[in-house]
Amino acid sequence: MIDSTTVRARFPRYDVVDALRGAAMVWMTVFHFCFDLSHLGLWRQNFLVDPFWTNQRVLIVSLFLFCAGLGQSIAWAQGQAWGRFCKRWLQIVAAALLVSAGSYVMFPQSYIYFGVLHGIAAMLLIVRLTSSWGHWLWLTGLLAVLSPWVAQMWLGGAGEDWAALMNGRSLNWLGWITQKPFTEDYVPIFPWLGVMWWGMAAGQWLQRVHSTWLKAKLPAGTQWLALMGRWSLSYYLLHQPILMGILSAFVWLTKR
Structure with missing residues (x-):
């Protein structure tokens, strides 16, 4: 059986790529937070037609998919x-x-x-x-x-x-x-x-x-972005239910 140390040695990760994916996660989180505010009636915005929001969505998805292609190129090379x-x-x-x-x-x-x-x-x-x-x-x-x-x-x-x-x-x-x-x-x-x-x-x-x-070291204080990038799928699944839950609880408490 191949242990985790051997796997990391054979398939090393690049912090730069993970950090880029992490930056996309942060951007997405801010976007979804604003969407949730609008959905709950706390801050009315038109996410369907307002170019400010529609263009951001295009850029966020583009960054995600570009990172997915980058990651696949690394996996293929390895x-x-x-x-x-x-x-x-x-x-x-x-x-x-x-x-x-x-x-x-x-x-x-x-x-x-x-x-x-x-x-x-x-x-x-x-x-x-x-x-x-x-x-x-x-x-x-x-x-x-x-x-x-x-x-x-x-x-x-x-x-x-x-x-x-x-x-x-x-x-x-x-x-x-x-x-x-x-x-x-x-x-x-x-x-x-x-x-x-x-x-x-x-x-x-x-x-x-x-x-x-690709092997460059990240600037001090940005390593957390690489960590987010490594756990992007789990974060993607969890962040929106957590955001919506917190904001829904806030709306419920303020209306009591």
Whole structure:
């Protein structure tokens, strides 16, 4: 049996990558805290159409998926076996199903059926299978990012039947839609696969040309970000119930 010390030696982590993921967690937490304030009527904001909030969401998801691509490039370079990959992948799938169940309890009309964890699970498989594409990952990433706009133009002239098919739940997880579905979180394959492909391409480039950047030490006082990044899945699952619980308790106490 391989002990934990041997595993860490064979598959070392890079604090810089973990800290970048941790920074995304902090940003996400602030965003969700503001969303919860609005949901509970403590601070009215329009998270659906206000560019201040919609653009932040795009940037947060982009940072998450870019980090996922970076992490996968490191795992691929370290020769991670399919068994080890599948173990982590199944954890993400289980977490995605848990998010769907929890969101259905809270938002039955707009529960999350293909959110960020669902998207990550699907995209990780694709990125893993295309790890050997090398420089082509930059181009395929660009095509993936642009594909929803191309699909919208095509669907605009293809007729209502095609648009209805792509907008339906059976296929809207692809992202080639003309109407965004009513759900609390929606991270389809396209365009987001392109961001993860770019993360994979950037990670391969860094390891080939600037490997010392990945091994750099974090500035003093920022190591906690790396710790958050290492436990990102657990933190993601727990932070929102805790935030909502604390704020709901505050609303209940103030109304007594």
